[in-house]
Structures are given as C-alpha cells and as structure tokens.
Amino acid sequence: MSAESLGFSPGTPEWIVSIVGLLGVYAVVIFPSVALMSWLERKLIADFQARVGPNRAGPAGFFQPIADLLKLLQKDTRYHWSWREGLWLAVHTMALYSTVAVIPLGSSLIFVNTDMSAFLPFWAALVLALGTMLLGFSQKSVNGWFGGVRVGVQALAGALPALVCMLCAGVRAGSFRWTDLASSQGGLPLGWTAFSNPFQFVAFVVFVASGLVLLSIAPTSGGLSRIDLHGGVSAELSGRRLSLFRLGRFYVFFLWSVIAVVIFLGAWILPGNLAEIISQQIGPFSLAVIELVCVLVKAYALMMGVVWLSRVVPHGRVDQITNFAWRVLSPFSLAALMGAAIWAGWRALL
Amino acid sequence: MDANTILTKLNRAVPGVIFDRGRIAGPEPVPFGWVDGKSLRRLVEALRADQEISADHLENISVAQVGDALMVTYFFRAAHGCFALRATAVPAEPNAWVSFPTVRDLWPMAAPMENYSCELFGIRFVGADGVELEIEASLVLKAKDSEAGSRGFPLRKNFVVGGSSS
Amino acid sequence: MSMAKESRNSEELMLADLSHWEIGPYHGALPGQMCLRLTLDGEVVVSGKVETGFLHRGLEKAIEIHPWRAAITYADHLDPEAAVFGELALCLAVEQIAGYQIPARAVAIRAILSELSRVSAHMLHMVKVANSVGAETMIHYVLRDRERVLDLFELLTGARFSLSFLRFGGVRNDVTEGFIERVLEACVLIRARIKEYNDLFTFNRTFLKRTSKVGVITPELAKKTGLTGPNARASGLPMDVRRAFPYLNYPSQDFDVPVGRGEGGAVGDAHDRFLVRLREIGESLGILRHLAESMPAGDFLCPGVELDAATPETVALQIPPGEAYARIESSRGLLSCHVISDGGERPARVQFGVPSVAALAALPEVLKGIWIEDLPVVLSSLDISLAEADR
Amino acid sequence: MSDLNDKPGTSIFSTTKNYLVDILSGFHSACGSFMTALPYLFGKGDLRKEVTEQYPDPISSKTADDLPPRSRGLLFNDIDRCTGCKSCQKICPTDCIQIEVDQRPDSAKVWVSVFDIDFSNCVFCGLCVEVCQPQSITHTRNYERAAYGPKELVASFGRGKITPEQKAKWAAQRERNGEEGIMSP
Structure with missing residues (x-):
C-alpha cells in the first residue's frame, strides 16, 4: 500500500498512512457492504418465501439497514455496564477488527502482506469464539450461558478442518502470502484453485462449511439464533451493544467469504493481461477499484449462497453440527490435503 | 358384552353398590349406574381388576352441581362399549369442601381431571389410604385463595361472578 | 478431589451437578402460556414438571351465566385454532336433548367445516414444527396456503377463526354460491402444495435427524395418560372417534386412519406425529372432495328453530330438561361435551372433555432425556393448545 | 451419524459405505430443498408471486368491497x-x-x-x-x-x-x- 497511490507526500510518517488506509477500508468496503448485504439478504429471502420484503425505507427498502442501525442506536442497553462484560466485549472487538489490516481486497489494496498473514483471521476467529463464550457467561442468564457454551463447542469442532483446508490451498500456491496465493490462480474459472483439481474442490467446500461451523454463522448458528435460547448470547444485548455484536457477526461472515474467494475462487485475477492494459491506460487506482469490485462480487455471491442454504434447510442440533464437523469435515479435509500434496508433488516431477 | 351386562357384573362383584341405573342421551348413548359415594372406591378397584371388562380408558370426569349436591360422573371406554358411574355428595354448607375417593392411582389419566374439579368445585380427593391428596394449587386456586376465599368455588351455583364483564 | 466425591452416594452426587431452569409462562419454545420446571444435566433434560392455569378464562362458568344461544360463541372460543369442533360437540349434545332432526344439508355443511378446520389446524401444526426446527421458508409456504382455507371460512361464515356459524338444529346460513367450487379448487391446490412441502421439508435429512427418536411416546404411556387423536395414532393406537363412535355423516365417508409406523426411527416419535398429521390432511382433502361433490339439497336448519322469526319473548331458547354426552374427533383428539339442562333459559352445566390435557400429562415422561434444543420440537409436535387445556 | 459405531460386528467396509451413503443422502436432500425454493426466485407462474402486500396499498390492498x-x-x-x-x-x-x-x-x-x-x-x-x-x-x-x-x-x-x-x-x-x-x- 504505497503512500503515493493514496496521494500522500512521501515524507509523511508510516502510521498516518496506515490509519487513513484502515479508515478508508472501513468506510469504503466494510460498512457499505454491511448495509448492501443485509438489504440484499432480506430481499432475496423475501423473494424465496413469496414475500415482498422491506419496501418502506427508501426505494425498495434500500435504506432499511440504515433505519435498523439508527433504531438500534437509540435504544438503551438493558442494565448497567459491569467491567467484566466490558472486558469480554473488548476482547470480542479486538479479535474482530484486528484482521482488517490483513484483509486481501486487491493486489495493491493490502496493508500487511506478510508470509503468515493468511493465518491471522484464523486465530482471530478462535479468539472471537472465546470472547463470545465468555461474554455469554458473564451475562448471568440461561440464554447467555448455553449460547456461549455452544459457540465455544462449535469453534473447537470447526477449527481443524478450516486450518487443514487452508493448507491445501497453500500447498498448491507454494506460499501463504496473499499475493502469491492470488497470482497462482488464473483469470478464468478453470484456472481457480477450487476447480484446478478434485481435491482442491473438496478442500474449498470443506473450507466454507468448516468456516460456518467455526464462526457459528447462519446454517450452523449454534444457538445464536435459536428459538429455545432466544438468540443465545445476543438475547441479553440491546441497543448499541447489539448493533456492535451484529456488525461483528456480519464482519466475520464477510471476512471468511473474502478469504475463501481469495484462496479458492481466483481472487482479483482478471483474465488474460487485462490487468496490465488497465493499469497502463487508465491508471493504477482504477485497477485497484476493479480488482476490489471483482473480489466483492464473488464474496457476495458466496454469501448469498450460504444465506440461501441457511433459510431453506432446517438447522441441525449443536451436537449434530459438531458431529458433522468431526466425522465428515475433518476426515475429508485431511484426505483433500493428502490429495493436493500428491497432486502438487506429481506436477513438480513432470 | 354391552354396557348393561357390565353394570350387572359389577353389581355382583360388590353387592348392593349400584342402586339405580340410567342412560345419558347422545350420538352414542351412555348407560350409567348410580353408585353410593362410600363404596365407590371398592367398586372402582373391582372394575379395574376385572380383566374381562378391561375398562382401561377413563375418558372424562364431569362434575356438575344438581340442586345443592355435587354429582361426579366417571365416563369409561371399555373394549366393548362405553358406560359411566355416577356418585353424589352434599357439601355441609355452600362453600365447604367435599371429599371423594381418588381414582388417579388406578387410571393415571384421571389426575389432571381431578385437579381441575378440585380447584373449581372444591372437591378433596382422598387417597386409597384415607389421606387427602395435596395437589399443587394451580393459578386458579391461588387466585381464589388470595382474594378472600369466602367467595366459594367458581363453578358452584352460589359463586357470584363479579368483575367488569357487563 | 475425586476421593471426596466418592464418599457421597451417587444420588446426592447426581443431584449436586444438576442445574434448574424454569421456562415460562412466556417463551418462544412453549406452545402457549405454561410453566416448565426443568432439571438439566448440561444440555440434557433430567426431569420436567408442568404448571398450567394461566389461560383459565372460566369458559364453562360463562356459559352457565348466559342464555343458550350465547353458549355457541363461547364453545368456539374453547380452541381458537380449530373453532368449529367446540361448537360441533356442543350442538350434537344439545340437539340430543332437544330432539331436533338435523337436515342432511346441514350435516354435510358441518362435515365440510370440520374437515376444513382439521386441514387448517394440521397446517398450523406443520408451521409450529417447522419453526421449532428453524426451517423458515417452510413456515411462509404453509401459511400462504393456509390462507386459502381461511378465505373459505370467511366466504361461508363471515369470520376467519371464531366462526360461530353452527346453531342448535343446523347451521346459521346456507352455502354462499361459489363456495363448493372454491372448496374443490382448494383441495386440488393443497394436494399439489403438499408435494412441494415434501420436497422442501419432509424428506429433508436434517429434519429427519432432528425429529427421529425424539420425544418418543410408547403405546403404554399413551394409554396410561389417555392420549387420543393424532398423538395416540402416531404411537400405534389406531383409535379414531369418526370410526369408533360415528357422528354426522362419517359412516358414509371412506377414509383410512393413518397410524405411526416408525419411519423416523421409533414408533411414536416427533417424526411420526408429523407424518400422521400430514397424511390426515390428505385424507381430509379426500373427504372434502366427496362431500363437496355430493352436497344434498334441502334446508340448512331444522324447521321451527329459526332465529329470524323469533320475537323478543322467544329470543331466549328453551331447551327441555335432560342430559347428553357427545364425542367428536377434533384436530387434537377426542373432544367430548357433557350438557345438563334444567329446562330453563340458561344451561345448567356444560363440561368439555379436552384432548390437550392428556398431552400435558404425558409431557413429564416425554421430556426425560431430550436435549434442550429439542424441547421446542417435542412441544410443537404434540400440538398442545393451552387455551383448550385451561378452559 | 452418531449411531454409526453403535452396531458391533459391522465390518469396516459396511461402516464406510453407510458413512458415505449418509453424506450423499444429506447432500442430496439439501439440494432437494434448495431446488424447491429456486423457482420462487424467478417468479415463474402465479404460484410464485408475492402474497404479502403493503397495507394500505392504493392498488392491490383489499378494500371493503373485496x-x-x-x-x-x-x-x-x-x-x-x-x-x-x-x-x-x-x-x-x-x-x-x-x-x-x-x-x-x-x-x-x-x-x-x-x-x-x-x-x-x-x-x-x-x-x-x-x-x-x-x-x-x-x-x-x-x-x-x-x-x-x-x-x-x-x-x-x-x-x-x-x-x-x-x-x-x-x-x-x-x-x-x-x-x-x-x-x-
């Protein structure tokens, strides 16, 4: 993320550039995609269920997410704030938003491009699960207790397959740096990691499924959206805490699908040498924008598929979900890893 | 074996208990036998023990106040037909409790029905060993006890319905 | 540390680790206003106790205070989800006392209404089960199709839920023109939609895994607690009041009584209760088509009972003294009505024998050993109506 | 899935066969539910049109004479x-x-x-x-x-x-x- 491309004079200290960059990512990418995605999801699901969906706030209800946010912000929180709860919400927030530095949104739109940057979201997800669990415990209510336990249990079950599938992609690309992972994929779908060989495809499917289990997202929501617990941990939250919690839940879903797109679905690679042509003729800034749009479109498509699955299919019980993770996802991810390694090795011999 | 033979069989089992018979009209008429309240318990045990009748369905316990006597009707569904047993008891004064032998140990399905009539008619059900069954008062009884129980039991005729219905 | 634990006996040890959870009376997982006192071992229910009485409206006392005709309106408030069954039981009993002869057309209209409300009540049961398992799309599809049945109610009686359309001696009004064709249309539509529900929900493996072997009611327990209706048939007791004690024109209808076969893993589990009701909808649609096609002519109210010709004096109906007991098959089970009349303007006593009471009595037994995530599934599969249980 | 290993004496092959059949039927039924909801997306036929309406809608909402x-x-x-x-x-x-x-x-x-x-x-x-x-x-x-x-x-x-x-x-x-x-x- 060079300083010039952001229009700063070269002498400015590094931290100012990164702050502006981070805030820019928030303002341009995360908040708009939160609004767009929650509106798109409600409209799509309404269409599936022969309903009209939100249509009051703005044309076709486009400003409904903003209306929800404003409504939530004006509500007061349930009871006084104890330091214990504050601590767990801080852990929760830290785990979430530390990953913005590493989120891969384009060849030049990455702040920290280290070798191990692919693993930071993975550890952040584990810390998030811990934070949510302890937030639930500190709520002194049955909903919070069981919601927290279920989130914790599911995180354990989803961790192994998610990590192993990330290794599969790394084996093919030869490194875990976002740019290498992306550049090892071709522009057309056939060149993507997911469709390059059957093992990688299995790794892709298992990666998405175990991510859902690890992060307690929609179809495997592990007690965060169940009628017996009235929403688990989020049952006791209201007002700005609930909006923070929901923003966190959505951001995690968005982060995991962006990572899945970057690793498996040919991140921002444009077919042929389109990238060079654009950067010469129109300029590097518009190339970054096009690459960003390419990543976001793929991520939105993946998220809509998951939302479609979660609203149509009945949800499994928590022990059935963890059973599924241990007995199906883990073995398949290990088999995919062996296959990918042999495939990559065989390829290297030729 | 239709219902009347069942009643005669019972009468032989516990002599002199069923002192009168009758029939309740309906799409499926239900013959019933009047039973003396004291020996109801023995008759019911004999009925439950008798395999041939096998009256294993106690369908309904219906309590009604006729005059100032409380009339309890037990509707049974046996293998071959339905019949009923009926007993009465007169409360000492309008708001007093009345006691009846319980049948919940023979037919577990009777428990909720007995609780319902206990709260609304003021009937104490006496266990096989003569001890009055203590039922956890559900909301209706609690509401009644809390506001000066002197108003009596809701479904008795002397209970005046106050409140804002009019 | 473990040595100290051994010294206490296992009973005390067991109780020490259990947690208590009191749910109710207002909770998303509960079918209505009731309290559940659960003792849990982690997420598994060890024992449960039920407390009801929150919805006691004093229905039977209100009937005793008002004139005879007002009893109809109170009878259909007995069970708001399937209103016509309460009215039907009361009318059958009172007509026995008063000796009215019901014309064939009125009997056919009553049979159509009771089969329509059986279909609508079973569809509502599907919605509750889909909600407890988290299949959101299924809820919207079933509710959209249930609207067709409610439109038929409104077309015939003027109201969607509490119809108060039956009268002692027949029905309030004749069939509106176009009603019979709409009934046939609705039968065809709902039968096609059931195929869609099956693809979407019934044959889905996650639904099968969520409901198989969950909340099993053995035939002995069903007999012990006096269960009747679809819950008992799912446990293998093939008793249907329309067959055992025929009323209206059911003897001339041919329909079979679906019984639980344990396709979901065990006979009498939540999956069986769902399938039995699904098949009963199919049967009711068959009966409806037969009834609609063979609608007899004639008047809809037995002569001499019309209210329109009543003068202010004869408004209050006089039912001769007597007693009657009628049983019908409501959507939840055997609904019986015991009416005693002392010849006056007001009923002496009207008592309803209600099927939901038995389902509540079976609950403590059924709740043992289930996960608390399965609590909504078990409670919704039993289709308990608290309004009916507390009267 | 949870009852896979309860049955003693089943050979390794039958267990894995059940295991794979289980996964495939799970995947198949999930797709079944998927595909049932798909036509609603494209509004094919009158069955699929929206049933809910914004009240009071000048055009479509039911007025007294409906x-x-x-x-x-x-x-x-x-x-x-x-x-x-x-x-x-x-x-x-x-x-x-x-x-x-x-x-x-x-x-x-x-x-x-x-x-x-x-x-x-x-x-x-x-x-x-x-x-x-x-x-x-x-x-x-x-x-x-x-x-x-x-x-x-x-x-x-x-x-x-x-x-x-x-x-x-x-x-x-x-x-x-x-x-x-x-x-x-």
Whole structure:
C-alpha cells in the first residue's frame, strides 16, 4: 500500500498512512457492504418465501439497514455496564477488527502482506469464539450461558478442518502470502484453485462449511439464533451493544467469504493481461477499484449462497453440527490435503 | 358384552353398590349406574381388576352441581362399549369442601381431571389410604385463595361472578 | 478431589451437578402460556414438571351465566385454532336433548367445516414444527396456503377463526354460491402444495435427524395418560372417534386412519406425529372432495328453530330438561361435551372433555432425556393448545 | 451419524459405505430443498408471486368491497328503524350492548336515548344482527377501529339522554294527546 497511490507526500510518517488506509477500508468496503448485504439478504429471502420484503425505507427498502442501525442506536442497553462484560466485549472487538489490516481486497489494496498473514483471521476467529463464550457467561442468564457454551463447542469442532483446508490451498500456491496465493490462480474459472483439481474442490467446500461451523454463522448458528435460547448470547444485548455484536457477526461472515474467494475462487485475477492494459491506460487506482469490485462480487455471491442454504434447510442440533464437523469435515479435509500434496508433488516431477 | 351386562357384573362383584341405573342421551348413548359415594372406591378397584371388562380408558370426569349436591360422573371406554358411574355428595354448607375417593392411582389419566374439579368445585380427593391428596394449587386456586376465599368455588351455583364483564 | 466425591452416594452426587431452569409462562419454545420446571444435566433434560392455569378464562362458568344461544360463541372460543369442533360437540349434545332432526344439508355443511378446520389446524401444526426446527421458508409456504382455507371460512361464515356459524338444529346460513367450487379448487391446490412441502421439508435429512427418536411416546404411556387423536395414532393406537363412535355423516365417508409406523426411527416419535398429521390432511382433502361433490339439497336448519322469526319473548331458547354426552374427533383428539339442562333459559352445566390435557400429562415422561434444543420440537409436535387445556 | 459405531460386528467396509451413503443422502436432500425454493426466485407462474402486500396499498390492498359478502365487520345501528326491543342486549354473549329507552311524547314509537356497543368486548359473533327483527343493527364492511383507549371503542348510536324536565313535559303532552284520542304519526 504505497503512500503515493493514496496521494500522500512521501515524507509523511508510516502510521498516518496506515490509519487513513484502515479508515478508508472501513468506510469504503466494510460498512457499505454491511448495509448492501443485509438489504440484499432480506430481499432475496423475501423473494424465496413469496414475500415482498422491506419496501418502506427508501426505494425498495434500500435504506432499511440504515433505519435498523439508527433504531438500534437509540435504544438503551438493558442494565448497567459491569467491567467484566466490558472486558469480554473488548476482547470480542479486538479479535474482530484486528484482521482488517490483513484483509486481501486487491493486489495493491493490502496493508500487511506478510508470509503468515493468511493465518491471522484464523486465530482471530478462535479468539472471537472465546470472547463470545465468555461474554455469554458473564451475562448471568440461561440464554447467555448455553449460547456461549455452544459457540465455544462449535469453534473447537470447526477449527481443524478450516486450518487443514487452508493448507491445501497453500500447498498448491507454494506460499501463504496473499499475493502469491492470488497470482497462482488464473483469470478464468478453470484456472481457480477450487476447480484446478478434485481435491482442491473438496478442500474449498470443506473450507466454507468448516468456516460456518467455526464462526457459528447462519446454517450452523449454534444457538445464536435459536428459538429455545432466544438468540443465545445476543438475547441479553440491546441497543448499541447489539448493533456492535451484529456488525461483528456480519464482519466475520464477510471476512471468511473474502478469504475463501481469495484462496479458492481466483481472487482479483482478471483474465488474460487485462490487468496490465488497465493499469497502463487508465491508471493504477482504477485497477485497484476493479480488482476490489471483482473480489466483492464473488464474496457476495458466496454469501448469498450460504444465506440461501441457511433459510431453506432446517438447522441441525449443536451436537449434530459438531458431529458433522468431526466425522465428515475433518476426515475429508485431511484426505483433500493428502490429495493436493500428491497432486502438487506429481506436477513438480513432470 | 354391552354396557348393561357390565353394570350387572359389577353389581355382583360388590353387592348392593349400584342402586339405580340410567342412560345419558347422545350420538352414542351412555348407560350409567348410580353408585353410593362410600363404596365407590371398592367398586372402582373391582372394575379395574376385572380383566374381562378391561375398562382401561377413563375418558372424562364431569362434575356438575344438581340442586345443592355435587354429582361426579366417571365416563369409561371399555373394549366393548362405553358406560359411566355416577356418585353424589352434599357439601355441609355452600362453600365447604367435599371429599371423594381418588381414582388417579388406578387410571393415571384421571389426575389432571381431578385437579381441575378440585380447584373449581372444591372437591378433596382422598387417597386409597384415607389421606387427602395435596395437589399443587394451580393459578386458579391461588387466585381464589388470595382474594378472600369466602367467595366459594367458581363453578358452584352460589359463586357470584363479579368483575367488569357487563 | 475425586476421593471426596466418592464418599457421597451417587444420588446426592447426581443431584449436586444438576442445574434448574424454569421456562415460562412466556417463551418462544412453549406452545402457549405454561410453566416448565426443568432439571438439566448440561444440555440434557433430567426431569420436567408442568404448571398450567394461566389461560383459565372460566369458559364453562360463562356459559352457565348466559342464555343458550350465547353458549355457541363461547364453545368456539374453547380452541381458537380449530373453532368449529367446540361448537360441533356442543350442538350434537344439545340437539340430543332437544330432539331436533338435523337436515342432511346441514350435516354435510358441518362435515365440510370440520374437515376444513382439521386441514387448517394440521397446517398450523406443520408451521409450529417447522419453526421449532428453524426451517423458515417452510413456515411462509404453509401459511400462504393456509390462507386459502381461511378465505373459505370467511366466504361461508363471515369470520376467519371464531366462526360461530353452527346453531342448535343446523347451521346459521346456507352455502354462499361459489363456495363448493372454491372448496374443490382448494383441495386440488393443497394436494399439489403438499408435494412441494415434501420436497422442501419432509424428506429433508436434517429434519429427519432432528425429529427421529425424539420425544418418543410408547403405546403404554399413551394409554396410561389417555392420549387420543393424532398423538395416540402416531404411537400405534389406531383409535379414531369418526370410526369408533360415528357422528354426522362419517359412516358414509371412506377414509383410512393413518397410524405411526416408525419411519423416523421409533414408533411414536416427533417424526411420526408429523407424518400422521400430514397424511390426515390428505385424507381430509379426500373427504372434502366427496362431500363437496355430493352436497344434498334441502334446508340448512331444522324447521321451527329459526332465529329470524323469533320475537323478543322467544329470543331466549328453551331447551327441555335432560342430559347428553357427545364425542367428536377434533384436530387434537377426542373432544367430548357433557350438557345438563334444567329446562330453563340458561344451561345448567356444560363440561368439555379436552384432548390437550392428556398431552400435558404425558409431557413429564416425554421430556426425560431430550436435549434442550429439542424441547421446542417435542412441544410443537404434540400440538398442545393451552387455551383448550385451561378452559 | 452418531449411531454409526453403535452396531458391533459391522465390518469396516459396511461402516464406510453407510458413512458415505449418509453424506450423499444429506447432500442430496439439501439440494432437494434448495431446488424447491429456486423457482420462487424467478417468479415463474402465479404460484410464485408475492402474497404479502403493503397495507394500505392504493392498488392491490383489499378494500371493503373485496371482502366476501357475509364478512362480519364493525356493527352499525340505524336508530330510526330500531324499536328498542333489547333482544340484542339479551342475547349478546359478552353483554357489550347497553340500551336505555324513553317514551316519545307523541307517537307509539320509543325514544332510544342510549344505544352503546362496546367494541372492546365485542367478539363479532353476529348473534345481535341475526336476532334483530327490524334489521336495524347490521354488519358494516369497515374493520379499521384502532383506538388509544377503551373509551374510544364504545360506539354510541342513541338519540341522546333527555333531561328530567323534558321527560315531565313529554309526559304531560302525552296525557293531553291521550284525552283527545289523537294518535299523531
């Protein structure tokens, strides 16, 4: 993320550039995609269920997410704030938003491009699960207790397959740096990691499924959206805490699908040498924008598929979900890893 | 074996208990036998023990106040037909409790029905060993006890319905 | 540390680790206003106790205070989800006392209404089960199709839920023109939609895994607690009041009584209760088509009972003294009505024998050993109506 | 899945076979549910069009005359036809009709001074409409009666209370008419 491309004079200290960059990512990418995605999801699901969906706030209800946010912000929180709860919400927030530095949104739109940057979201997800669990415990209510336990249990079950599938992609690309992972994929779908060989495809499917289990997202929501617990941990939250919690839940879903797109679905690679042509003729800034749009479109498509699955299919019980993770996802991810390694090795011999 | 033979069989089992018979009209008429309240318990045990009748369905316990006597009707569904047993008891004064032998140990399905009539008619059900069954008062009884129980039991005729219905 | 634990006996040890959870009376997982006192071992229910009485409206006392005709309106408030069954039981009993002869057309209209409300009540049961398992799309599809049945109610009686359309001696009004064709249309539509529900929900493996072997009611327990209706048939007791004690024109209808076969893993589990009701909808649609096609002519109210010709004096109906007991098959089970009349303007006593009471009595037994995530599934599969249980 | 290893004596092959069959049937049924919802996305056929509507929608929402002929809306009493016979008050299950009647000065008809229907208690059972001989009380097609308090839910159709002096004046006038034997309309 060079300083010039952001229009700063070269002498400015590094931290100012990164702050502006981070805030820019928030303002341009995360908040708009939160609004767009929650509106798109409600409209799509309404269409599936022969309903009209939100249509009051703005044309076709486009400003409904903003209306929800404003409504939530004006509500007061349930009871006084104890330091214990504050601590767990801080852990929760830290785990979430530390990953913005590493989120891969384009060849030049990455702040920290280290070798191990692919693993930071993975550890952040584990810390998030811990934070949510302890937030639930500190709520002194049955909903919070069981919601927290279920989130914790599911995180354990989803961790192994998610990590192993990330290794599969790394084996093919030869490194875990976002740019290498992306550049090892071709522009057309056939060149993507997911469709390059059957093992990688299995790794892709298992990666998405175990991510859902690890992060307690929609179809495997592990007690965060169940009628017996009235929403688990989020049952006791209201007002700005609930909006923070929901923003966190959505951001995690968005982060995991962006990572899945970057690793498996040919991140921002444009077919042929389109990238060079654009950067010469129109300029590097518009190339970054096009690459960003390419990543976001793929991520939105993946998220809509998951939302479609979660609203149509009945949800499994928590022990059935963890059973599924241990007995199906883990073995398949290990088999995919062996296959990918042999495939990559065989390829290297030729 | 239709219902009347069942009643005669019972009468032989516990002599002199069923002192009168009758029939309740309906799409499926239900013959019933009047039973003396004291020996109801023995008759019911004999009925439950008798395999041939096998009256294993106690369908309904219906309590009604006729005059100032409380009339309890037990509707049974046996293998071959339905019949009923009926007993009465007169409360000492309008708001007093009345006691009846319980049948919940023979037919577990009777428990909720007995609780319902206990709260609304003021009937104490006496266990096989003569001890009055203590039922956890559900909301209706609690509401009644809390506001000066002197108003009596809701479904008795002397209970005046106050409140804002009019 | 473990040595100290051994010294206490296992009973005390067991109780020490259990947690208590009191749910109710207002909770998303509960079918209505009731309290559940659960003792849990982690997420598994060890024992449960039920407390009801929150919805006691004093229905039977209100009937005793008002004139005879007002009893109809109170009878259909007995069970708001399937209103016509309460009215039907009361009318059958009172007509026995008063000796009215019901014309064939009125009997056919009553049979159509009771089969329509059986279909609508079973569809509502599907919605509750889909909600407890988290299949959101299924809820919207079933509710959209249930609207067709409610439109038929409104077309015939003027109201969607509490119809108060039956009268002692027949029905309030004749069939509106176009009603019979709409009934046939609705039968065809709902039968096609059931195929869609099956693809979407019934044959889905996650639904099968969520409901198989969950909340099993053995035939002995069903007999012990006096269960009747679809819950008992799912446990293998093939008793249907329309067959055992025929009323209206059911003897001339041919329909079979679906019984639980344990396709979901065990006979009498939540999956069986769902399938039995699904098949009963199919049967009711068959009966409806037969009834609609063979609608007899004639008047809809037995002569001499019309209210329109009543003068202010004869408004209050006089039912001769007597007693009657009628049983019908409501959507939840055997609904019986015991009416005693002392010849006056007001009923002496009207008592309803209600099927939901038995389902509540079976609950403590059924709740043992289930996960608390399965609590909504078990409670919704039993289709308990608290309004009916507390009267 | 959880009961895979409960059955002792099953060979490794049958276990893995069950395991794979289990996964495949799970995947198959998930796709089945998927595909059932897909046509709704493209709005094929009338089955798939939206059923809910924004109320009150100028074009599509149901207006009063879309309601079926017999639908029982809010009650209306035409006081001119009402003879004050109180049979509706007698029959009402929830006792929500209050009627007070006075004697008219000149004609045989009565002066219905108070005729209140309390819609907070009314269950719209339609018995009063059925029992009304002069058919003065009828169901309208209107169903919008949201109110801020129970007081506003009482609809009064009476002609208005008359003061005691007026009552005395009317009584005197009746005697005069009575003596002259004139029966004015």
